[in-house]
Amino acid sequence: MPVAEKSAEKKTYMAKAATAMTSENGVPARALSIFTRSREFVKDVRSEMKKVVTPSRSEVQSTTIVVIISVFAFAGFFFLCDWTLGNAVKELYHWLGAVQ
Numbered sequence: 715m716p717v718a719e720k721s722a723e724k725k726t727y728m729a730k731a732a733t734a735m736t737s738e739n740g741v742p743a744r745a746l747s748i749f750t751r752s753r754e755f756v757k758d759v760r761s762e763m764k765k766v767v768t769p770s771r772s773e774v775q776s777t778t779i780v781v782i783i784s785v786f787a788f789a790g791f792f793f794l795c796d797w798t799l800g801n802a803v804k805e806l807y808h809w810l811g812a813v814q
Contacts, residue, residue: 769777
């Protein structure tokens, strides 16, 4: 691809990126004041917070039980892995004649 075509393609891409950064009324986003951007941010936060649902007591209890059981299961698994590998290394040292 010739250099002229690459630069034209890059300019088109850059123009698309610049037009994407405009607000609802067509004003560039960086031209908006801090107060306008802050007001928009608070409005977006409020609309997202309206979508938040608090779990019921039974949902919290059931997920807590699942987490506690999972923690103990993983602890047991890693204990067995550690114990097995530790004994394997100890036996390997013994077999090689290392001093314990």
